[in-house]
């Protein structure tokens with residue numbers, strides 16, 4: 275059987291360390307071409323990673339019959355248009371998070387996927403951590419009863435990635451900088467929605483800009499969330515962390531019978547009223563490593579690529595579908611608007 279041909283759009287760090295290396299671990303596919311607006315960089319990447327060809331243009335890549343699927347690994351603000359063009363060209367799509375940066379783009383992608391019937395996986399790689407899978411399974415199995423409060427955060431020190439000399443200058447480029455609530459906050463919000471199987475109906479957010487002068491946007495957000503199922507939540511996204519506790523996607527869920535707190539399940543002993551650890555997945559998985567782990571950013575990209583191929587082959591449904599990705603973008607865009615206006619914003623989830 276011919277391998278599934280993969281084209282990679284945007285050939286920077288995550289393409290190289292994550293998607294290309296990830297796909298290269300799976301014999302069901304072959305990374306056939308790479309395209310990037312930076313031709314010099316992409317030639318070097320292709321050679322280093324053993325990708326057979328560099329396309330001269332996006333159209334040249336999308337026109338190829340031997341490419342059935344693409345990974346979109348370009349800057350956040352380009353995802354919406356690039357995914358749309360790939361779907362229009364008949365390619366299955368794995369899109370890096372956030373799926374796009376506006377609700378309008380999200381709605382268009384949902385329509386594209388419905389119209390074409392192609393596979394679309396919104397790339398939320400944290401969903402492939404075994405401890406996250408265990409927490410979500412525990413919640414769904416009723417281990418903490420009914421949830422009433424959820425918390426998630428992404429609190430990072432982005433200095434190595436920011437600025438003209440940083441790893442990813444686009445993040446602080448004033449023409450289309452990364453909004454940390456979309457780019458970072460999508461991790462914990464994605465986890466909350468995945469676990470709770472609900473949607474955000476209303477948000478109220480505050481933000482400031484005190485830690486990262488080089489970033490043209492707010493660098494810290496706190497958002498309160500009202501979920502459709504009655505749970506309320508708190509989401510923090512910040513890029514100016516200095517020192518202890520850089521976190522990238524912590525999840526906490528408080529329930530009527532227990533608490534899932536950062537990869538552990540707790541309940542109170544009814545007699546002593548002491549908190550007891552019932553399961554410690556951090557301990558259980560402490561020796562676990564993602565399949566590709568000799569990289570700067572160690573995440574389960576190979577596992578995510580494998581899942582994408584399973585979805586294309588009809589063996590699985592996307593863990594984060596285009597509608598899931600759209601709901602994440604809709605809620606986070608509403609939170610950005612809330613921080614700007616000082617008013618709560620109702621989230622339009624009608625996708």
Ligand SMILES: NC(=O)c1ccc[n+]([C@@H]2O[C@H](COP(=O)([O-])OP(=O)(O)OC[C@H]3O[C@@H](n4cnc5c(N)ncnc54)[C@H](O)[C@@H]3O)[C@@H](O)[C@H]2O)c1
Pocket residue numbers: 283284285286287288289309310311312315347348349350352370371372397399441442443444457571573
């Ligand atoms: N899942 C994760 O944990 C994770 C971690 C880091 C980055 N990301 C995401 O991955 C994406 C890429 O980030 P990165 O760290 O690889 O950045 P990067 O700067 O290393 O790579 C981005 C590449 O895209 C290219 N590019 C810019 N505009 C383009 C366009 N219009 N079309 C095609 N290519 C274009 C740039 O030349 C560059 O080579 C971003 O969306 C980012 O948010 C995800």
